[in-house]
Amino acid sequence: METVTLTIKNQPDLYLEADNITPDAFAGKKADEIANLHVYVGREQHRLGDFFEVSGNAGATPEETKIVVNGDLSRVKYIGMKMTGGEVVANGNADMYVGAWMQGGKITVNGNVDAFAGTGMKDGELVINGNAGNYLGAAYRGDWRGMQGGKITVKGNAGSDLGTFMNGGEIIVGGDVDVHVATHAEGGKIVIKGNAKSRLGGQMVEGEIYVLGNIDVMMPGFAYREDVDIEMDGIKGRFALYEGDLGERHRKRKGQPIYAKLYQQIGA
């Protein structure tokens, strides 16, 4: 594995659209070639090297390439977008669309990320060691194909609208979440270790939500079924099982509709 280190030296006046910061774009390139990759600020095209100090050469393939990005990245968008392999470590807060549509590899952000991280993610792993903004692992605006696979782990809190149109994969939030969880989801699993507010599973067709803390307001479209014991990925305890969204269409198996499941912890 070869490592390329990017250190931000000039902050953009607006925002930097840096979808070229991926192992895929870097693979096979030397430091000076990487510095020549383009970035956009508004409608103006610039070089990556205009904003970042670039050191180290990439590996021959994405899988053999690790990218470390240092500094305040809160005006840098699209880090790791569409990446298929390799590794990205961002040491700082990053702006929107981190790991959007990623298909493989691993991204670690040692800081917070803004909205739309993991949008339309297909596979791979996204670890956020701070907080995540809104629309984590959601679908792009208008699209019905949200997160399809892979795993997103957030150490802190997440904003609203996480897992919108989620179809697969896993989102684990260590802290609290804002409103709208798994809206329109048709699959996948969301674990919220802290508290949730309201509108969990609105128009949800299939998939699972686990909440270890409180839920301010339960959706009226979810019905309580029974209490169950759960032991899974370090989670252990007694949970109340709700099924919904009763107002949505549902597939049937052996004549029985398959509902989305919402588990809320009620005891150890």
Next chain:
Amino acid sequence: MAEYLIKNGFVFDPVLGIRGDQADIAIKDGKIVETNAITNPKVIDAAGKTVMAGGVDIHAHVAGPKVNVGRNFRPEDKLFGYKPRNGIERMQGGFSVPTTIRTGYNYARMGYTTVMEAAMPPLYARHTHEEMRDTPILDQGAYPVFGNNWFVLEYLKNHEIENTAAYIAWLLRATKGYAVKVVNPGGTEAWAWGLNCENVHDPVPYFDITPAQIVTGLIEANEYLGLPHSMHVHANNLGNPGNYTTTLDTFKLSEGIKPKSKFGRDQVMHHTHVQFHSYGGDSWANVDSRAREIMDYVNSHDNITIDMGQVTLDETTTMTADGPFEHHLTELNHLKWANADVELETGSGVVPYVYSPNIKVCAIQWAIGLELALLAKDSSRIFLTTDHPNAGPFIRYPRVMKWLMSEEAREQQFDAFKHKDKVIEATNLAGIGRELDLYEIAQMTRAGPAKSLGLAHMYGGLAPGLEADVAVYDFNPNEPYAPDDIEKAFSNAEHLFKTGVQVVRDHEIASNGNKRTLWVNAKVNENPQVMRDVKEKFLRYYTVTLNNYEVTGHYLPNPYVIEVDATQ
């Protein structure tokens, strides 16, 4: 204006009857002229290349409110698809519902110069014209929809042809429309009552009329006026298994009616996107192709023209004035749905759709469209369309040409289907070896649609006197080529002239052209009853006044009026 001489190209032109012979085409003052009529032309060396008239699209949804709903509610259709401004090219975006700018440029890149908007809701004619105005290069016209219009339903209930004709003439003038379009006759009005008309004899609620009466009456009124184009219909029961009988029943409504038009067309009915209307079976499990039954009828009745509505196997956006069909579709694919009711006139719906090669029905639809064209005895009566964007985006026309021209290309597609054997079993296509040639393609995309539109005096050919709409493609029909070479060459015209202006030069957009909007001004005898009815309906029902209805002035900065005199 500059003179041009396009020298030594392989010319395919059904109007002149040239089938790939080398010929020179001369351009002067926006028209095609005899080669000895020019003195100092710019010479375009077309040796080894294909030369055709500019393409004519008889049916596409490219402007107006439902197209814009598609743009607005599908941001994902624009994702990663923007192209920034570049020289004279303005910014472009969108895939299946492109911006107006991209619409104009992409048609031009394919060598098309005339495109008809296939369904204009009269109340929103101003919006439709605004979008056409903003679509560069192309000559365009729009068809107002009549098949669910309260005036029409009330007049035709009593078979009042003269009143219907007077109303059509008034509405064409008010909306600056080109032709009489009918979408799911009666069915869209029924949809406002939560119902539909699936067969030509299903009664329309409240109005006490049937689709058959609407269609026949509109054909008669169309011929009473002698409009350039015939009545242009999308029949009832679109997209349903077993619907081919409804289609045949609709075709039969034209029997015994002769065209009465000085514009040179032979048909009294144009039936659009026939692929969607050629299904057998009684469920999606056993749906099969009835293209043979459909084409047997079309081949033996020369007062009909049709277009394909070819499925291109893309993710696209369906949009139609057939409101109940779009509801049916959203129930089927569970994707987002927009629905609108247009007061006394029509309705519409919009739903995204993914034609996947892994889904049997989509593959069957693909085969049926191609069968229609390959079973046609006369390629000048069936036109290449995808009902853009309903069965696929228009940018795929060159891919459709490839499938029509190459059995190898069709076999490659069959091999890519997940349910290949079931598809072959449910269709005829695998047994059809016919490969169309470029002359037949020119019939389907140029001469045929121009004649059907009543515009053979302007478009569709390279005869002196016609508009100088000429495309040059980097394609040598006399050298060996792979199927994909067809698609590549016809997606990317080397040169294109629109009314004598070079709009594509060396594969690049070179000019935004002098776009014109065609409309039909039909003069009829004064009809006080119809004018009284119009006033009364606007007072009683419409949400706008007559003053805010008519399309005038700046909506058509460059109008081209086709005059029709139906006074007698």
